[in-house]
Amino acid sequence: xxxxxxxxxxxxxxxxxxxxxxxxxxxxxxxxxxxxxxxxxxxxxxxxxxxxxxxxxxxxxxxxxxxxxxxxxxxxxxxxxxxxxxxxxxxxxxxxxxxxxxxxxxxxxxxxxxxxxxxxxxxxxxxxxxxxxxxxxxxxxxxxxxxxxxxxxxxxxxxxxxx
Numbered sequence: 626x627x628x629x630x631x632x633x634x635x636x637x638x639x640x641x642x643x644x645x646x647x648x649x650x651x652x653x654x655x656x657x658x659x660x661x662x663x664x665x666x667x668x669x670x671x672x673x674x675x676x677x678x679x680x681x682x683x684x685x686x687x688x689x690x691x692x693x694x695x696x697x698x699x700x701x702x703x704x705x706x707x708x709x710x711x712x713x714x715x716x717x718x719x720x721x722x723x724x725x726x727x728x729x730x731x732x733x734x735x736x737x738x739x740x741x742x743x744x745x746x747x748x749x750x751x752x753x754x755x756x757x758x759x760x761x762x763x764x765x766x767x768x769x770x771x772x773x774x775x776x777x778x779x780x781x782x783x784x785x786x787x788x
Contacts, residue, residue: 640725646758657685661726683781703725703764
């Protein structure tokens with residue numbers, strides 16, 4: 626299992642899309658306050674569709690709370706400022722991947738403190754960043770690929786396939 630952490634997410638549609646990704650992949654989602662939207666926001670609900678009951682969503686007061694409650698877990702921090710790519714690391718079961726708010730990412734002090742565990746998604750030099758929900762999906766699927774897609778459907782188990 627992978628834990629996804631959104632620090633102060635601002636855009637309800639991104640958070641709703643991430644709920645869907647987490648529901649479909651058995652990832653646990655943490656959202657760190659303050660949120661830039663209410664949990665009953667219509668855009669958040671619309672983007673998450675009917676995936677909320679399939680999701681494990683935890684709203685917490687701080688990233689420090691998560692880190693203190695999981696002292697033996699591996700944490701990775703997504704940033705455009707990292708030298709390592711998301712494919713350069715090994716994601717152990719139960720690891721946490723931390724993403725910053727859409728407007729400016731994670732705080733520089735946090736990135737400096739954990740620089741060896743910072744990862745990025747490669748892109749063109751003149752592109753500022755990818756959409757948050759896309760970045761979460763890219764990294765989550767790489768982590769799950771490395772783990773052999775645990776508890777996800779195998780090809781023979783798919784439903785609704787044309788005969």
